Amino acid sequence: MTAKPTLLRDLPADLDVKRLPRHVAVIMDGNGRWAKQQGLPRIMGHRHGVDTLKELLRCCKDWGIEALTAYAFSTENWGRPLAEVEFLMTLFERVLRRELKELISEGVQIHFVGDLGSLPESLQEEIERAMSATRHNQTIRFTVATNYGGRREILQACRAIAEQVEKGQLQVVDIDEALFERHLYTAGTCDPDLLIRTSGEMRVSNFLLWQVAYSEIYVTETLWPNFDRQEFHRALSDYQQRHRRFGLV
Ligand code: IPE
Ligand code: IPE
Ligand code: MG
Numbered sequence: 001m002t003a004k005p006t007l008l009r010d011l012p013a014d015l016d017v018k019r020l021p022r023h024v025a026v027i028m029d030g031n032g033r034w035a036k037q038q039g040l041p042r043i044m045g046h047r048h049g050v051d052t053l054k055e056l057l058r059c060c061k062d063w064g065i066e067a068l069t070a071y072a073f074s075t076e077n078w079g080r081p082l083a084e085v086e087f088l089m090t091l092f093e094r095v096l097r098r099e100l101k102e103l104i105s106e107g108v109q110i111h112f113v114g115d116l117g118s119l120p121e122s123l124q125e126e127i128e129r130a131m132s133a134t135r136h137n138q139t140i141r142f143t144v145a146t147n148y149g150g151r152r153e154i155l156q157a158c159r160a161i162a163e164q165v166e167k168g169q170l171q172v173v174d175i176d177e178a179l180f181e182r183h184l185y186t187a188g189t190c191d192p193d194l195l196i197r198t199s200g201e202m203r204v205s206n207f208l209l210w211q212v213a214y215s216e217i218y219v220t221e222t223l224w225p226n227f228d229r230q231e232f233h234r235a236l237s238d239y240q241q242r243h244r245r246f247g248l249v
Pocket of ligand 1: 028029030031033034066072074075077088199
């Protein structure tokens, strides 16, 4: 982990600063349902979802959380109507272009994880630009999972490791958890302490399958565009009530 906690701003008094999660991961779900509730097209939910993510990132930064990982687009989401997929790809690109200056000035180190080579080329270029412009930033590590699938991530790690074995560069007995993790997209980031899913769905939908082995899971009925600072505060309070045992007694 490269990110370091910064000065805390406005941390709610009931939260214990020493027991905050180091890494929060979030499955941002419910944009479509939110839009429907408002009588708007689904894409408007995605547009509002961006503002929610921006606010959550700021909140994590203010409260000294070292890493935030957000699920923006899954390998399965390509199966949605073409117009929605195209809207999302354009949205990611536009938001990145628009927000880069602020990400830099706020000290955010942005990463993208997933099968990035299959994204539109213009988006890949924006991603490359943003990752390289922020790579020395230290305030918070912000990872966006785009065209991400946990199974695909594990498979590509297996392939890379098998190739090294095939070439005689690695012995099978030397394959352990630490080596495996170095081949995941998330190499260098600690596992999420807290996994939040909005909109009430009780599933992980192919997100960070390896990394959430011991994450605390928090599900809220709140739809993603409505997930504000207060909701995040509630999630953190809940997290701080948990007793993490990691298989011990
Ligand atoms: C999450 O919201 C955003 C993405 C998956 C891109 P949804 O679009 O899944 O919203 P619902 O689940 O249909 O309400
Ligand atoms: C998970 O949400 C993917 C993202 C948030 C990007 P989905 O809406 O795609 O998940 P399911 O279909 O409800 O499992
Ligand atoms: Mg959904």
